[in-house]
Amino acid sequence: MTTPAQRVKSVAVPDTKLHWEDFERGAVAVYGPRLVTREEIVAFAAEFDPQPMHLDEAAGAATLLGGLAASGWHSCSLLMRMICDGFVLNSTSMGAPGIDEVKWLKPLRPGTNVRVRATVLDVRESRSRPELGLVKFHFEMLDDAGAILTALATTLMFGRRSPGARS
């Protein structure tokens, strides 16, 4: 019988991919820019979050958002795509068990060029899975002026070059 670790290790992973050992506490990287268009904001909202403030300028203007703005879930999904392209797809990432917290601080407007800033908050071994290591990140989506629109913290699991000890 194989453990998940053995199954994973049986797949050849290029050593050039980012492993757990390659992440360092305090490291910061910025990805993007990516232009967010009105069309994609409305398309996402129509499918997943059809509240008026995500579909229509006039409706948005009558709300706390003060105008058309992207669904918060759209912001999170765009952030995910930007970190995928930025480093996740070139890593041994095995995903995340969840998100610690999401803050939607400012509206994401059509025509914004967004960037994502990734900060490594913590790096630690996995107690239950010695073949994995954990990296806690703080991700921030920034607008053209550097204001933080969305912030979230999550812990990603990465494959290790050298498995640790099972505790």
Next chain:
Amino acid sequence: MTTPAQRVKSVAVPDTKLHWEDFERGAVAVYGPRLVTREEIVAFAAEFDPQPMHLDEAAGAATLLGGLAASGWHSCSLLMRMICDGFVLNSTSMGAPGIDEVKWLKPLRPGTNVRVRATVLDVRESRSRPELGLVKFHFEMLDDAGAILTALATTLMFGRRSPGARS
């Protein structure tokens, strides 16, 4: 000069819409079912989270997910759509400032009929905005067997029938 509250109140809101006063601590509602297809899982992943385990069965089988599964952000977005159809679009909701926590407990597989269970955890006034009230929810996405796939807690802001006192 108008405050956001005055601007919002100037828009006619049908009294049949759910207002803050209509939510009661401990109330539970279930929405759905909704069939989640392989096609939509792959389409979402291709756009927002193109990690192999969200795109391809064989790649998924080699990971902790043990097979093709939806992006966690797709699960959240589907949950949002289901609560929009369930009650949010028929309410005075003004959105949420963020999410307290998201837990991706089990993979969302193609062919699953999902439901969303909404539980009201807390109902309170807004101190800073007397025209609004706050409702804290626990939302759970359930599979056909009732297992919890995704759980998240968030606080939605709703318009009130009778504004409270500004503190």
